[in-house]
Structures are given as C-alpha cells and as structure tokens.
Amino acid sequence: MTAPVQQTTDSALVERMKAGDESALSTLYDRYSAMLFGLLMRILKEREAAEEVLQDLFLQLWRNAGQFDASRGSLPAWLMVMGRNRAISRLRGRRDREVMEEKEGDYANTFASAQNVEDDASRAELARSLTAALATLPAEQRQALELAYFEGMTQSEIAARTGTPLGTVKTRVRTAMQSLRQLL
C-alpha cells in the first residue's frame, strides 16, 4: 500500500516565495484559488471583477511574502480575510456610497484561524460542517449573517434592508454566531 503523499506546508511555500521561487506561488494558487474565487464570486457576483481581485490578491501575496508571518496564523485564513476585504471595498465603491472615514469598514479580519484549513480534506470537511450549520439557523438569522459577511452591510443597513429594529438585528447576529460556535 502506498503511503499518502505529504503536501508541502504553506509556511514552507511562503519561505520559498521569499527566496523568489515562482513555483511556490503556483502551488499556493492551485491550493487556494478555487476557495477564494468562490468567495469572491459570491460577494461580487461578477466574474471579471472576481478574477481581477483574485489575481491582485495573489500578486500581493507574492510581492509581500516577506511580510507574512506564519506564526500569526494560517495563510488561507489571511487570504480569505484579505479577499473579502478587497471584494467588499470594491462592492461598496460600486454602490456609490458616501465617502467613508478612514477607520470605517473595519470588516472581520484576523491573521489567525481557529481551525486548520491548510489541508484540503480538513478544509472541505469544515466547509461541509459550516454549510450544514448555517442551514440549521432560522432564515432571519442566516440572512442577517449573510448580509453582513457577503454584502458588507452594517447593522443599520441590515435593519433598513429587512425592515427590522436595530436591536433585533443585533440579537439575530449574536444568536447566529453563538449557534455556529456550538455546532462547529
């Protein structure tokens, strides 16, 4: 019986990128592009825009590999956070929203991940668990969460969109996240 092939770790690939190894970037692209492109398509809903953000994201990774500190967290989590931030920024800009102050739009961000999402199988399993957990949430809770995460809406915007009191939106988001934590 053949032993499973050990995949090169993200941190090892990042180190190779720092040394200018383009094949390391290629490997990381193959590993995470589908995950990221799915997220970007879900947010932007435009293939061309999602392609631009995806390419920009990996270019940033290549150019700034020296700044990535693997000890602060996992690369896929970082890529997801950065990808979401960029997509949401683009989405909100497209909506001709009023000019935002410097510190607004402080979206969910982290360099750390509570789970191991580096391994393909673990990531797929986590995605299945998450999707199943989201499906168990009451529709209004899931809607509040998705409007915040995938459309970058603030609580006030969600309240206006859904015609729901602000306090109710707060409760829905909190309850939904509590449920997800328990289910995951």
Next chain:
Amino acid sequence: MTEQHANPEDFDLYALGALDGDEKQRFEAHLRSCAACGQQLAAARQHTALLGLSAEPVNPPPHVKSSLMEKVKAEGVATAKKSVPETPKKIRWGLRFSLGFGLATAVLAIATFELAKQDLERGKQMKQLEAQVAQDTVAMQAMGQVAGAPDTSMTTLLEQAGEPPGQAHVMYNARMGMAVYSGQIAPAPADKSYQLWLVPASGAPVSAGLVAPNQESGIVVVHVTPGMVAKAFAVTMEPLGGEPQPTGPKVLIGVVSS
C-alpha cells in the same frame, strides 16, 4: 468599582464589520484600553473569518493563473536585470526629494552589498543582502516609472499631535496602481509596526504595507488595485506585523490635493 466591558453583542458585529455609528466608536475606544475585550474580539474574528468557507468553491478560468504567473515572471526578470531606470526627462516639483533619496539609497545599498560581500562568509547573510539589493533595485525602477508619469501625485504626510514625530512623502499613480513611500518616523515600540494606508475616495482604507522607520532605505514601493482614486494617505501604529484594517492611532496623515 467594577470595570464596564463592551456589550457582548458587539464583538461579533464588530468582527463582521457590521457595527457602526456611535456604538462602533465607543467599542473601539474601550478596546484600546481593555486587553480582555481585545482577546474576546480576536476569538470572534477567528470564527467570522471561517464564514467564507461556506461559499461554494469555484475554479477560476486558466487565464487568471497564466496572467498572474506572467506578471510574476516579468517582475523577476526586472529584478534580475538590476538595471537603472531611465531618469525621467521632466521631474515635476515635489518629486525631487523622493527620487534623489531613492537613487542615493539604492546606490548605497549596492555599495554596501559589494563591500559586505567580501567579508561575509555565511550564506544566510549573503542571501539577506542580495534580497535587500533586489528589493532596492525594484524600488528604484518602480520609482522611476511613477516619478516620470505626468499623472502622478505627490502627497506629504505630516505628524499628528501627540504622536511620534516624523514626515513622509508618497508618490502615487492610480493608473499604474503604484505608490512610492519615503519617510522617517521615530522608532515604533518593539511590539508595534507602522502601516501605510491608502484612503480611497470611496470605501475602506486599503493597506499599503508596513513602513519601517529603521529600514536603511526608508523606501517602500507598494502595489494596489489600479484605478483606485486616493483622497488621503495615512500611517498608523498597529500591532507588530500590521492589520488588515487600521486599528491604531494615526501617526502621519496627508490629504491628496486634487
């Protein structure tokens, strides 16, 4: 007296970027002085970050990767050539400081490399020096491109009251999606980093990378999404390694003149 912590509902909302208005300001103000709430927020962020996994994976078309790798390869070739870019025929006012500073530091870096090369025996140190020279060469090339373009803007970033002293300049070309930062700031505390932000005309600030005050060249070339109109640039003090969105005090600010 019992310490008043942040509202439990606000952690997830803030981590999602959904907290707004006065509540957000109060939350951030409290966060600056409460380590316990900071930890709670970090935990909330870890969970909200995973929500992205619920999106169905979609394979991007092959041309995205091929285009990416072409760009990467082109940058590698540019680095390997280590060629000096053509001096712009017409250097506009305000750009001389940055360009001269960049050329001088790049020459200094190359000279340092050549001298150090004779003395250093360990390969690791050699690699670090080579990487530094490569970075400076790329920076110099980028600076030449940006400085020579007629649609490049020059912004001076000034220190803010109560913050470490310093000054910086940013040359920015939205069409190219490139910015060149040069400046000096008083050293940051050991557990902090200075981070440069592009504040777009619309939308959230975009990180333009870390800017280290003790870096020999003091120059940072950053690439952002082309076409992004900047209304200002700012340097904030962030936790070591930087943050995806600004969380710390603004140390330098410069408004882009229209």
